[in-house]
Amino acid sequence: SKMTVKAVKMPCTSANVYTKVPDGGWGWTVAFAFFVVEALTYGIIKSFGVFFNDLMESFDETNSRISWIISICVFVQTFTAPLSTVLSNRFGHRLVVMAGGLLVSTGMVIASFARSVVDMYVTIGVVSGLGYCLSFLPTVTILSQYFDKRRSLVTAVASTGECFAVFSFAPAITALKEQIGWRYSMLSVGVLQLGITACGSLLRPIVIREQEEVKAQPPEEPTETKYMLENEQTCTSIESIDSGVDITTSPSNVPGKTKAEPKSEEPKQHGQNPVENNSTPPEPKTKLLDFSVMRDYSFICYAFFGLFATLGFFAPSLYIIPLSRSLGIGKDHSAYILSGMAIAEVFGRIFAGWLLNKKPIRKIYIELICVILLSVALVAFPFASGFWGLMICSVYFGFMLGTVAGTHIPLLAEDDVVGIERMSSAAGVYVFIQSLAGLAGPPLAGVLVDTTKNYSSAFYSCAAGMVLGAVFLSLVRPCKTGLCHQQQQQQQQVEESTAGPPPELPDDFIDMDIGKAENSGKGSDSV
Numbered sequence: 001s002k003m004t005v006k007a008v009k010m011p012c013t014s015a016n017v018y019t020k021v022p023d024g025g026w027g028w029t030v031a032f033a034f035f036v037v038e039a040l041t042y043g044i045i046k047s048f049g050v051f052f053n054d055l056m057e058s059f060d061e062t063n064s065r066i067s068w069i070i071s072i073c074v075f076v077q078t079f080t081a082p083l084s085t086v087l088s089n090r091f092g093h094r095l096v097v098m099a100g101g102l103l104v105s106t107g108m109v110i111a112s113f114a115r116s117v118v119d120m121y122v123t124i125g126v127v128s129g130l131g132y133c134l135s136f137l138p139t140v141t142i143l144s145q146y147f148d149k150r151r152s153l154v155t156a157v158a159s160t161g162e163c164f165a166v167f168s169f170a171p172a173i174t175a176l177k178e179q180i181g182w183r184y185s186m187l188s189v190g191v192l193q194l195g196i197t198a199c200g201s202l203l204r205p206i207v208i209r210e211q212e213e214v215k216a217q218p219p220e221e222p223t224e225t226k227y228m229l230e231n232e233q234t235c236t237s238i239e240s241i242d243s244g245v246d247i248t249t250s251p252s253n254v255p256g257k258t259k260a261e262p263k264s265e266e267p268k269q270h271g272q273n274p275v276e277n278n279s280t281p282p283e284p285k286t287k288l289l290d291f292s293v294m295r296d297y298s299f300i301c302y303a304f305f306g307l308f309a310t311l312g313f314f315a316p317s318l319y320i321i322p323l324s325r326s327l328g329i330g331k332d333h334s335a336y337i338l339s340g341m342a343i344a345e346v347f348g349r350i351f352a353g354w355l356l357n358k359k360p361i362r363k364i365y366i367e368l369i370c371v372i373l374l375s376v377a378l379v380a381f382p383f384a385s386g387f388w389g390l391m392i393c394s395v396y397f398g399f400m401l402g403t404v405a406g407t408h409i410p411l412l413a414e415d416d417v418v419g420i421e422r423m424s425s426a427a428g429v430y431v432f433i434q435s436l437a438g439l440a441g442p443p444l445a446g447v448l449v450d451t452t453k454n455y456s457s458a459f460y461s462c463a464a465g466m467v468l469g470a471v472f473l474s475l476v477r478p479c480k481t482g483l484c485h486q487q488q489q490q491q492q493q494v495e496e497s498t499a500g501p502p503p504e505l506p507d508d509f510i511d512m513d514i515g516k517a518e519n520s521g522k523g524s525d526s527v
Contacts, residue, residue, distance in 0.1 A: 017207045026204055027146030031154050033199035034139045035161035037097070040193045041104070041132045043165020045070060046317040046342075050173050050335065053322070054182040059117045063322070064446030066117065070318060071442040072125030077132040078310075078435035084137045085428030093138040094203045100134025101196030103127055108190030112183045135196050137431060138203070141424050144413050145206050148420075151410060152363070156353025159406040163349065163398075166317070166342035174335045293418050293426045298480035302417050303433040304472040306408060309371065310437035311444075311465025312378055313405060316397060317341070318442060320390070323455040329387050337390050341398035348402020356407060363407075364416045364477050370403040371470045377401075378463035382456030416480050437465065 018025070048070055055066050087096045107128030114120050140155070147154050169189075176185045293299045320341065324334040352370065356363045377397040384393045409427060412418055418426040445458035 017209060021146070021148040021208060022206075023147050023150050025146070026206075027143070027154070029202050030139075030143050030146055030204075031158040033202040034143050034155075034158040036199045037135055037139045037196055038159050038161030039165035040101075040196050041136050042162035043169060044108075044189060044193065045073065045132070046162060046166045047169040047173060047338075049318045049321045049338065050170055050177070051182055051186065052318070053325070054177065055117070055120070058182070061117050062446070063449050064443055067318065067442040067446035069117070069120045069124055071439055072121050073129040073132065074310075074442070075435050075439035076126055076129030077136075078431045078433075079439075080130055080133045081137055081431035081435070082428040084133050085141075085424055087134070088138040088141065089424065092205055093142045094200055094205070096134050096138050097200030097203055098197045100131045100136075100138075101194060101198075101200055103131030104135060104196055105131075105190050105193040107131060108193055109187055112187040112190065131196075133431075135200070137427060139199070140409055141427055142203055142206065144410055144420065144423060145208075150357065151413065152356035152407065153353040155410045156349045156356070156406040160346045160349045160402075163342045163346040163402065166345075167339045170335045170338045170342070171332075174331060293422055293429055296418060297482075298416065298476045299418050299426060299430075301472045301475040301479050302412070303430050305371075305469045305476070306430055306434045307437050307469070308465040308472065309404070309408070309469035310434045311441040312374065312462035312469075313401070313441075316378065316381070316401075316459065316462060319445065319449070319455055319458045320394060323381070324387075324390055326455055327385065327390070329390070333387055337387070337394050340391050341394040341401075344395040344398030345402035345405070348399035349406035350402075351399075352403035352407050362416070362477070363411060363414055364473070367404065367407060367411060368470060368473050370400060370407075371466060371473055374400040374404055375463050375466040375470060378459050378466060381459040416477055441465070 052066060055061070055069075056063070059066075084096065084100075107123045107126075110127070111120055111123035114123060140159075143155060143158065144151055173185050173189070176188065317338070320338055321334045324337055325331075329337075352366075355361070355366060374397070377393065377400050380393050380396065381390075384390045409430070412426045412430060413420040413423045441462075445461050448457035448461055449455055451457075
């Protein structure tokens with residue numbers, strides 16, 4: 001059946017009211033907005049490695065201290081995720097994303113005038129980090145509400161925005177720095193990020209209201225005729241008052257009319273008009289933040305997966321250019337390696353979305369396989385040598401990163417984790433838990449690099465975190481099935497305790513009715 005919008009067509013400020021999840025419609029516009037938001041948030045974060053060496057030379061700082069810029073940014077972005085959920089539920093996704101775009105642009109523009117690395121901590125780390133959170137999380141949440149059957153595929157394709165951004169921004173910013181310097185290049189990036197505000201204006205709210213279907217009932221036989229036929233066929237007596245069952249052929253005792261008749265007569269006795277009870281019950285108020293997900297063992301395991309897997313998300317993109325420079329590869333070729341990683345990530349996201357869209361398939365197990373293969377990719381980096389060796393590892397890592405990074409948040413909407421009803425709150429808590437790894441990951445890799453004087457140690461630390469994440473991800477499904485089984489047992493116990501014992505019937509209950517039926521049958525034969 002063709003999906004129609006029940007609400008009157010208004011400008012983008014009005015909400016879309018559907019009778020069920022549209023799997024399209026205005027959702028395609030939201031998907032495009034999410035594509036651009038991804039490009040201007042995570043795309044810029046992953047491309048920040050092109051400024052790495054320039055900041056070290058300008059501020060005369062070490063790897064670990066420069067790494068704290070992205071570390072604080074990622075920490076603030078993930079730590080304030082519950083705040084983003086609360087503000088979105090209170091003021092709507094549109095206003096929150098538009099405000100986030102302003103913060104992102106403001107922080108990046110002010111950072112271009114920074115005189116120390118501490119200024120970068122405040123501008124990019126705190127201001128832009130908060131803006132990234134307010135921009136990204138509400139966008140992916142509302143996009144999941146517009147799609148059901150195509151959710152995995154659409155979200156994966158739309159999330160390729162960051163890949164195209166890394167592919168295009170890394171060489172473009174590198175070339176721009178050669179012309180105008182890193183400060184004006186960073187200023188240009190900040191101005192470009194104002195596009196997040198425009199994308200936020202496209203996030204029209206969605207309301208799902210189920211349409212009640214009135215089924216036409218077939219015409220019924222007259223009540224008197226139906227009950228007379230039943231009595232003749234079964235030869236049962238309608239005189240069963242002695243057995244405690246009152247059966248008559250009057251319409252007041254017909255099933256389905258025993259409750260309707262007194263209700264229609266009562267207003268007449270009191271001189272009132274009958275009131276139809278057709279109004280729908282009031283909808284319950286939406287919680288600003290539902291912490292009940294913390295009692296779900298499957299969600300706790302999934303959150304720990306995100307905590308450790310985050311260690312492997314940002315460090316490779318941050319350290320791939322310094323690693324290539326340490327191997328004697330030029331600036332231009334180093335940027336191409338990062339671009340190759342981005343292109344492979346595009347195909348990885350699309351492949352994951354296509355695969356997860358297949359049914360029947362257990363999506364959580366596909367995610368687990370991708371995480372294990374991603375761990376192998378991280379271990380392979382230290383063994384690479386030369387331009388093509390790093391390019392092969394980067395392409396492999398980018399493809400596997402795309403399969404995981406583009407699906408780990410939308411998978412919260414699956415029943416194996418929390419479901420679509422609690423996804424908004426679950427996403428806020430999930431990203432909040434990731435904040436610890438986002439804060440510790442890049443600086444930990446920087447300390448290891450400064451201690452060992454080898455960039456390979458950074459990739460080993462990322463691989464270790466990814467392996468731990470795979471262990472917790474493998475426990476999500478067993479915890480969910482065990483919890484559901486436990487809830488079913490508790491529900492059965494409650495039902496058994498609340499259900500009283502069956503009513504006791506007199507011993508001569510059946511004998512009395514059978515006797516009366518035989519007597520009435522003999523009387524009719526004698527007549």
